Each structure stands twice: as structure tokens, then as C-alpha cells.
Amino acid sequence: MSTTVVEAAELxxxxxxxxxxxxxxxxxxxHKRIAILxxxxxxxxxxxxGIAAAAVRLNLLVPEGLIPSAETYNRLFTTHGVIMVWxxxxxxxxxxxxxxxxxxxxxxxxxxxxxxxxxxxxxxxIGGIIELYALFIGGxxxxxxxxxxxxxxxxxxxxxxxxxxxxxxxxxxxxTGLNFIVTIHRLRAPxxxxxxxPIFLWSLYSTSxxxxxxxxxxxxxxxxxxxxxxxxxxxxxxxxxxDPILFQHMFWFYSHPAVYIMILPGxxxxxxxxxxxxxxxxxxxxxxxxxxxxxxxxSFFVWGHHMFVSGQSLYASVVFxxxxxxxxxxxxxxxxxxxGTMHKGFIRFxxxxxxxxxxxxxxxxxxxxxxxxxxxAADVHLTQTYFVVAHFHYVMVGGMVTAFFGGLHYWWPxxxxxxxxxxxxRAAALIIFIGFNVTFAPQFLLGYLGMPxxxxxxxxxxxxxxxxxxxxxxxxxxxxxxxxxxLTWSLFRGERAPANPWGATGLEWQTPSPPPAKNFATTPVxxxxxxxxxxxxxxxxxx
Amino acid sequence: xxxxxxxxxxxxxxxxxxxIALTLIAGAVLALVFGLxxxxxxxxxxxSKVDRGALAKxxxxxxxxxxxxxxxxxxxxxxxxxxxxxxxxxxxxxxxxVYIVAKQWMWKAEHVGGQREINAVHVPVGRxxxxxxxxxxxxxxxxxxxxxxxHDVLPGRYDVLWFRADRPGTYDLFCTRFxxxxxxxxxxxxxxxxxxxxxxxLEQNGTSGTLVADGxxxxxxxxxxxxxxxxxxxxxxxxxxxxxxxxxxxDGTTVIAxxxxxxxxxxxxxxQVVASFAPVMPSFAGQISxxxxxxxxxxxxxxxxxxxx
Ligand SMILES: [Cu+2]
Ligand SMILES: [Cu+2]
Numbered sequence: 111m112s113t114t115v116v117e118a119a120e121l122x123x124x125x126x127x128x129x130x131x132x133x134x135x136x137x138x139x140x141h142k143r144i145a146i147l148x149x150x151x152x153x154x155x156x157x158x159x160g161i162a163a164a165a166v167r168l169n170l171l172v173p174e175g176l177i178p179s180a181e182t183y184n185r186l187f188t189t190h191g192v193i194m195v196w197x198x199x200x201x202x203x204x205x206x207x208x209x210x211x212x213x214x215x216x217x218x219x220x221x222x223x224x225x226x227x228x229x230x231x232x233x234x235x236i237g238g239i240i241e242l243y244a245l246f247i248g249g250x251x252x253x254x255x256x257x258x259x260x261x262x263x264x265x266x267x268x269x270x271x272x273x274x275x276x277x278x279x280x281x282x283x284x285x286t287g288l289n290f291i292v293t294i295h296r297l298r299a300p301x302x303x304x305x306x307x308p309i310f311l312w313s314l315y316s317t318s319x320x321x322x323x324x325x326x327x328x329x330x331x332x333x334x335x336x337x338x339x340x341x342x343x344x345x346x347x348x349x350x351x352x353d354p355i356l357f358q359h360m361f362w363f364y365s366h367p368a369v370y371i372m373i374l375p376g377x378x379x380x381x382x383x384x385x386x387x388x389x390x391x392x393x394x395x396x397x398x399x400x401x402x403x404x405x406x407x408x409s410f411f412v413w414g415h416h417m418f419v420s421g422q423s424l425y426a427s428v429v430f431x432x433x434x435x436x437x438x439x440x441x442x443x444x445x446x447x448x449x450g451t452m453h454k455g456f457i458r459f460x461x462x463x464x465x466x467x468x469x470x471x472x473x474x475x476x477x478x479x480x481x482x483x484x485x486x487a488a489d490v491h492l493t494q495t496y497f498v499v500a501h502f503h504y505v506m507v508g509g510m511v512t513a514f515f516g517g518l519h520y521w522w523p524x525x526x527x528x529x530x531x532x533x534x535x536r537a538a539a540l541i542i543f544i545g546f547n548v549t550f551a552p553q554f555l556l557g558y559l560g561m562p563x564x565x566x567x568x569x570x571x572x573x574x575x576x577x578x579x580x581x582x583x584x585x586x587x588x589x590x591x592x593x594x595x596x597l598t599w600s601l602f603r604g605e606r607a608p609a610n611p612w613g614a615t616g617l618e619w620q621t622p623s624p625p626p627a628k629n630f631a632t633t634p635v636x637x638x639x640x641x642x643x644x645x646x647x648x649x650x651x652x653x
Numbered sequence: 654x655x656x657x658x659x660x661x662x663x664x665x666x667x668x669x670x671x672x673i674a675l676t677l678i679a680g681a682v683l684a685l686v687f688g689l690x691x692x693x694x695x696x697x698x699x700x701s702k703v704d705r706g707a708l709a710k711x712x713x714x715x716x717x718x719x720x721x722x723x724x725x726x727x728x729x730x731x732x733x734x735x736x737x738x739x740x741x742x743x744x745x746x747x748x749x750x751v752y753i754v755a756k757q758w759m760w761k762a763e764h765v766g767g768q769r770e771i772n773a774v775h776v777p778v779g780r781x782x783x784x785x786x787x788x789x790x791x792x793x794x795x796x797x798x799x800x801x802x803x804h805d806v807l808p809g810r811y812d813v814l815w816f817r818a819d820r821p822g823t824y825d826l827f828c829t830r831f832x833x834x835x836x837x838x839x840x841x842x843x844x845x846x847x848x849x850x851x852x853x854x855l856e857q858n859g860t861s862g863t864l865v866a867d868g869x870x871x872x873x874x875x876x877x878x879x880x881x882x883x884x885x886x887x888x889x890x891x892x893x894x895x896x897x898x899x900x901x902x903x904d905g906t907t908v909i910a911x912x913x914x915x916x917x918x919x920x921x922x923x924x925q926v927v928a929s930f931a932p933v934m935p936s937f938a939g940q941i942s943x944x945x946x947x948x949x950x951x952x953x954x955x956x957x958x959x960x961x962x
Contacts, residue, residue: 175837180834180835180836180837180838181834184831184833184834184836251833251834252831253831255831257791257792257830257831259790259791259792259808260790260791260792260831260832260833263790263791264757264790264791264833265833347808348807348808348809348810349808349809354792354807354808354809355807388697389699393712394712394713394715394716397712397713397716418738419794419803419804419805420792420805421804421805421807421810421812424738424739424742427738428735428738428739431731431734431735431738432731432735435727435728435730435731436727438723438727439720439723439724439727442719442723443716443719443720443723445686446715446716446719447716449686449689449690449693450712450715452689452690452693452694452697453693453697454697454705454706455693455697456697456698456699456705457693457694457697457698457699458698458699459694459698467690467694470686470690471686471687471690474682474683474686475683478678478679478682478683479679481675481678481679481727481730482672482675482679484730484731484734485671485675485730485731485733485734485735486734486735486737486738487664487667487668487671487733487734487735487736487737487738487741487801488668488671488672488675488734489734490668490738490741490801490802490803490804491668491672491798491801491802491803493803493829494794494796494803494829494830495798495829555656558658558672559655559656559657559658559798560658560796560798560799560825560827562796562827562828562829562837563829563831564831564836564837565836565837566836566837567837567838568837569825571655
């Protein structure tokens with residue numbers, strides 16, 4: 111790639127003020143602006159999903175259920191699941207933080223396909239509007255898993271619309287994944303070899319591979335579901351010649367890898383934050399990089415662990431259990447490497463680092479409880495109870511959402527050109543950590559005691575733990591509302607951010623905050639491996 | 654508030670041991686992770702003057718060490734869980750059969766003696782019980798936390814779950830597969846009784862006919878005996894002693910005739926044709942209700958082998 115010099119006048123203007131008409135935002139192909147569009151959209155969906163969650167926790171305060179109608183309750187938890195999974199967790203980090211920093215980290219001017227990037231946002235919004243419309247006219251009560259024959263033959267709610275919403279937004283995932291893969295292959299700055307890429311890029315690369323390979327399977331599954339429901343073509347309902355287990359295989363063939371779509375970018379964010387605030391090179395860089403790739407590969411072969419009691423063959427279950435343990439190994443290795451990075455570091459406690467520490471703790475709990483449900487006989491007792499609910503919230507919320515907040519604080523100065531108020535940032539990180547644990551830790555116990563998930567009412571024996579969990583949810587909600595407040599405030603009042611407030615090493619920090627529309631005045635040239643913090647002569651660990 | 658769960662079946666202690674082992678391992682790892690994190694965070698905080706010395710030269714040794722350790726522990730857990738699961742999934746031959754039919758939103762149980770109950774299952778203590786379960790509509794799931802057992806109940810097929818209750822008492826039965834509006838009300842009780850009380854219960858709830866007697870009537874009414882009675886013009890296999898014995902099929906394979914096989918033979922006769930017979934048996938899918946099906950199968954199961962050997 112040749113070095114291009116952008117005119118000085120053009121350089122001074124940041125991407126934020128480059129042009130300021132509404133159209134210049136809605137028709138932009140600048141990855142940074144698209145990232146902002148996405149950030150706004152996923153924040154909106156996060157709060158919709160959050161309101162549904164709050165209603166669910168409110169209902170469970172009393173054994174008979176505070177919400178009078180079970181049907182309403184069922185619609186609420188379905189809304190929570192559908193919105194959070196497909197309109198927040200799956201896209202969140204890649205489309206917002208990823209979109210913003212991938213080209214910057216690579217030293218590129220934009221993604222490989224800027225127009226495709228914009229189209230992907232529109233697809234996401236169209237899918238989202240369809241989904242919201244489905245909810246608005248009455249919602250869905252199948253659970254986010256849409257299991258037939260209930261969803262196809264025994265349900266009066268707006269299943270087809272909801273499925274179309276997810277279907278459409280899936281194409282936005284595919285577009286984003288494709289864009290990242292091509293960008294990482296083709297647009298790396300001169301000198302940036304694969305092993306000189308920050309781990310965030312390795313993670314997003316692995317994520318993108320899953321997005322591109324798994325999402326089409328979801329699309330087909332949902333399409334067949336729609337056909338069965340509308341035209342009564344027997345695919346899944348045994349009454350018309352279908353097989354309900356087939357649906358479960360197809361659904362989890364997507365939805366298990368989807369778990370890694372959600373968490374891998376989180377791993378990436380954490381692998382950026384920890385070295386910076388420890389002033390240490392990432393421990394075992396190559397291991398961490400290849401762990402992402404191996405997780406992406408193995409994640410395609412473990413879907414059957416969602417089906418240990420569903421009636422699949424015994425031997426299939428045994429194999430899936432073994433492979434599930436296998437996929438846990440690289441995740442465990444990553445945790446050790448993050449801790450190794452802290453060893454002999456110069457650790458600072460800015461908000462991003464607090465989120466990162468919280469992430470390591472919560473994700474470890476989520477991962478360790480995964481060992482329980484991967485052990486076949488233990489899973490028989492624990493599956494479909496609150497134990498599983500707690501387990502995946504530790505991974506998805508304790509892990510992924512915490513990582514998202516960490517990354518948001520970390521790159522906030524770069525994105526907005528303003529610093530967030532540090533004390534508030536730290537307070538929110540702490541409140542979220544506490545609130546999260548109070549909400550979900552009791553659910554492990556509830557699950558062991560046998561409380562089934564998706565219950566509108568429950569035996570009075572379970573009340574104390576449920577009340578505790580709901581109380582925790584209040585703290586958690588406060589923790590999530592805080593950043594909404596102080597980050598918005600900082601947009602207008604925050605201190606102006608320098609180009610590199612954290613003293614980080616990535617290319618994204620070598621351009622002003624906020625970056626100019628064209629990212630770099632001159633195409634940067636990479637000579638050092640990432641995370642070269644101590645002066646090079648002191649660095650002795652070559653991995 | 655209750656913070657413990659009764660362990661009332663032969664398997665529940667074994668599952669608990671596995672869970673305890675998992676908890677100990679998870680606790681140890683968690684202590685290690687949090688311990689190291691807190692230690693480093695304190696010792697190597699930016700302001701501290703502690704000597705950092707030279708950094709580790711090679712990381713691959715540490716990496717291989719913890720990878721190997723993780724693999725080893727994981728493999729042991731896998732074996733433990735799988736072994737228990739396989740035992741949990743295979744009912745002993747002498748198990749007492751109870752038929753379960755689930756529908757939105759209730760559990761119907763039918764005992765071999767013809768006793769029927771709703772949202773409750775009475776079983777004797779100390780004897781293996783196998784539930785042969787099916788659903789009339791959506792997928793449900795039969796879960797008894799006190800026994801540590803759980804299995805989905807699907808429409809259109811039989812699924813089997815077994816347990817041996819070891820302590821008399823009444824235990825919660827939950828539907829744990831989301832099945833629609835009243836999913837949370839699809840609950841019931843498993844009543845475990847001492848032998849004599851159980852006999853008494855059976856007698857008090859006995860009806861005019863046992864499943865077998867009712868099944869025999871149905872066998873005539875649906876015209877099965879026209880072919881399988883041995884006098885008809887159509888050549889059909891004798892059903893005497895077929896249950897539990899190996900059946901050679903026309904595609905060269907052999908299957909053991911269990912409940913699921915008998916069910917499929919009646920509803921989908923073409924899917925598994927007995928070797929050396931013409932596939933002339935009509936399908937009865939959609940014509941026989943789940944409950945009649947249970948009776949027919951109970952009757953077929955009762956037919957002793959012909960030569961009384
Ligand atoms: Cu049910
Ligand atoms: Cu249910």
C-alpha cells in the first residue's frame with residue numbers, strides 16, 4: 111500500500127464535524143459514523159431488553175407472580191431473550207467498538223466495503239423495526255428458542271413476524287462478518303503481519319468467521335419454521351410428519367457458536383485493556399491469538415450439549431460432552447494469560463481496568479459453572495433450571511456486557527474526543543459488579559434446588575432467593591443507568607481528550623481524538639509487535 | 654425457605670457427589686484466580702516500588718503446564734459425568750412400567766393395572782420404575798429434582814425415564830420444558846409408598862379393566878386380530894413373545910422390540926418391516942389415541958411366547 115498524504119485542511123476536521131447534515135450521517139460510509147449509528151441503536155435495544163428483564167424480576171418477587179397474566183409474563187421473557195440475544199449481544203462489540211477501531215488499529219482509512227457496512231446497519235434497523243412492531247402488536251411467547259411444535263402448531267402469538275425480524279438482522283451480521291474478514295486480510299498497514307496485530311483483531315476475525323458460517327444456518331432454520339407455521343409443511347411437527355429434534359439440532363448449530371460470537375469480541379477487548387493498564391506485554395500473545403481461532407472452530411461441534419435430556423442418542427450426548435470440555439480449555443488458557451499479564455506489571459485502576467478485572471472474575475465463574483452443565487449426569491439435574499440461567503448470564507452479562515462497558519470507556523476518548531468522568535466510571539464498574547453478583551449468584555442455588563426456568567409462578571420455598579435476586583437486579587439496573595447519564599454528560603462537558611490518554615500502543619492512538627474523517631494523515635508503518643510497553647531493551651520474553 | 658434438596662432416589666447421592674466434586678474444583682480454581690488477581694493488583698499496583706526483576710523468559714512452559722493440567726481435570730470430569738449418565742439412562746430389565754401422557758398443561762399417568770391419575774404418580778419404594786412417556790401436543794419435560802432425573806416428553810414418540818425411589822414421601826414434579834401459557838402450572842407430585850400401602854392404593858384405585866384387558870378389547874375393535882390372530886388370509890407375524898425379543902427386519906438389521914418399536918410398528922409400519930413379511934399392515938397413525946395405544950401395547954407385551962419354553 112502506498113503512503114498517501116491527506117491535505118492538511120481536511121485533517122483538522124474530526125469525523126464528527128466533518129459534515130453535519132442529517133443526511134451526512136444517515137448516508138455516511140465512514141466506519142466511525144456507522145459505528146456511532148450502531149452504538150445508538152444497540153443502546154436503545156439494550157434498554158428495551160433491560161426493561162423486559164426488570165419486569166421479569168419484578169414478577170418473581172412473589173410466588174404466585176406479581177404480573178396477573180402468565181401469558182404477559184411469557185411474552186416479557188421472550189422479548190427479553192430475543193432482543194438481548196439478536197439485537198444486543200450478538201452485534202454489540204463488533205458493530206460498535208469493532209466498526210470504530212478495526213480500520214484504525216489496522217492503519218486503514220475504512221473497512222474494505224464501506225457501502226456494505228452502511229447496508230448492514232440498515233438491515234439491522236429494518237430487522238429491529240420488524241421485531242419492535244411484532245412486540246408492539248402483542249409480542250411472542252415461545253421463548254427466544256422458538257421450539258416447535260409449540261411455535262409452529264400451538265401458538266397464537268406473532269411468531270412469524272418475530273422470526274422475520276431475526277432473519278433480516280441476520281444478514282446484517284453476515285455483512286459485518288464478511289467485511290471484517292476481508293478488511294483484516296487486505297487492509298493491514300505496511301509492516302503489520304498477523305502476529306503484529308492486536309488481539310482484538312484476532313478475536314474479531316474469529317468472530318467473523320463464525321458469523322459468516324453459522325448465521326446462514328439460523329436463516330434456513332427460521333425459514334423452515336415459518337414455512338411450517340404458514341403452509342403446514344411438515345418439517346418439525348411430528349403430527350404432520352416432521353421431527354422436532356431436527357429443529358433443535360439446527361437451532362443450536364447456530365446458537366452455540368453464537369455464544370462465542372458474543373464472548374470472543376469480549377475476550378478481545380479485555381486483551382487490549384489489561385496490557386495497557388498493567389504496562390506489560392500480553393502474556394502468551396500467540397497462545398491467546400490461536401485460542402480465539404480454536405474456540406471458533408471447536409464451537410461448531412458442541413451444539414448437542416443443549417440437548418442432553420431432549421432425546422438425542424445417548425452416544426451423541428457422550429461425544430458432545432467430551433467436545434464441550436475441549437472448547438473450555440482455550441477459554442481457561444486465556445484467563446491464565448490475562449493473570450500472567452498482571453504479574454510484575456505497573457497496574458493502574460482506571461475504569462476500563464476495573465471492568466476488565468470484573469470481567470475476569472465473572473467470566474471465570476461463568477466458565478467454571480459451565481463445567482457443571484457439561485458433565486452429563488450433572489446437567490440432567492441442572493438443565494432447564496435457574497442454574498443454567500445463572501450460568502449463561504455470568505458468561506453473557508458478567509462477561510460480554512462487562513467487556514463491552516470496559517471497551518466503551520477505554521475507547522470513549524478516541525470515539526468522542528472527550529474524557530468520561532473517572533470517579534463515576536469507577537463507581538459504576540463497582541456497582542455493576544456487586545449488583546450482578548447479588549442478582550445471579552442466588553440463581554445457582556435456586557437451580558440446584560430445582561426451580562425451573564421460564565416459570566411465571568413458583569413454590570413458596572423459593573421466594574427468599576428470588577427476592578434477593580430481584581433486589582440485586584435493582585442495583586444492577588442503577589449500575590447500567592449511571593454510564594448512560596455520565597457518558598452523555600461527558601459528550602458536552604467532558605474534558606478534551608488527548609490523542610493517547612492511556613499511553614497505549616495501538617495505531618488507533620496515533621491519530622487525534624476524535625480521528626479525522628480519513629483516519630490518518632499518512633499511512634502508518636508498523637515495526638513493533640503490539641503491547642510493547644517497557645522500553646524494548648527491557649523486554650526479554652519472546653513468545 | 655429451604656436450602657437443601659432431599660435426595661430420594663438411588664441416583665441422587667451419586668449425582669450429588671459429582672456436584673460436590675465439581676463445586677470443590679470450581680472453588681479451588683476460583684480461589685486461585687481471585688487470589689492471584691488480588692495479589693498482583695496489590696503487589697504490582699502502579700505506585701508500588703516492589704522490585705519487578707527480570708520478566709519471565711519463556712512462556713510456553715507455563716502455557717503447556719496449565720493446558721495439560723486443565724485437560725486432565727476436564728477429562729476426569731467428563732468420564733465421571735458420562736458414566737453416571739449412561740447408567741441413569743438405561744432402565745433395569747425388571748423395572749415396573751408406568752405410562753405418562755403429557756398435554757398442555759397436565760400429566761396423565763396410567764398404571765399397568767388400569768389405575769389412572771392426573772398430576773400425580775404413585776410408585777413403590779425401592780423398586781425401579783420406568784416411565785414410558787409421550788405428549789399429545791408440544792414438548793414437555795418430566796423433572797423430579799429430588800430424584801435428580803429429567804427427560805423431555807415429545808409428541809409422536811416414546812421417551813423413557815427411570816428411577817428407584819429410596820425414601821417414602823411426596824416429591825415435586827415439574828414440567829421443565831417451556832410449553833406455553835400455563836407451563837408453570839404443569840406440576841404434580843410423585844408419591845413414594847411402602848409396599849403394602851402401595852398395594853392398597855392400587856386396589857383402591859383399580860378400575861373395571863387392566864390395561865391388558867382393555868387392550869385385548871381394542872385389539873379386536875381395531876381389527877388387529879384379523880391379521881395377527883393367525884386365522885386370516887394375510888400372513889402376519891405372531892405377536893406372542895415379541896416384546897423384548899430381537900426382531901429381524903427386511904433391511905437386514907435386527908432390533909429389540911421395546912415400547913418405542915411397538916409404537917412405531919403400529920403407527921408407521923412401513924418404517925420397520927419384519928423380515929420375510931410383505932409390508933401390507935396399514936398405518937394406524939391418527940386413528941388411535943395415545944391412551945388406546947398404551948393399552949394395545951400393554952396387551953401385546955402381555956402375550957407370552959407361544960411354545961411356553
Ligand atoms: Cu409442559
Ligand atoms: Cu412446560
